Amino acid sequence: MALAEKHCVPCRGGVPPLKGDALTKMQAQLHGWQVVAEHHLTKTYVFPDFRTALEFVNRAGAIAEAEGHHPDLYLAWGKVEAKIWTHKVDGLTESDFILAARIDAVQ
16 A cells, blocks of 8 residues: 555554664655654755745645644645654654655645
């Protein structure tokens, strides 16, 4: 099943974050996302103007609320930077990759 077809699972902590090969395999299922220091995902989306970038933030925010998993979204004129990680494990879980794929789907 593709990542964008899955749903985030709430993390209760106590689970180790993904590392090494597990991260590489998950990242290979995404387009344009970078794994930074095995800790978080980041991607910059480019838009023709502020309004279009804002509309994307609103769509991404709706996905985040529906999934109960919230990225950091930085809005600027013509771009949105997204940063995702699971705070309870201070690193990455499958749900982070699922959220990334679902956000890509609303671009």
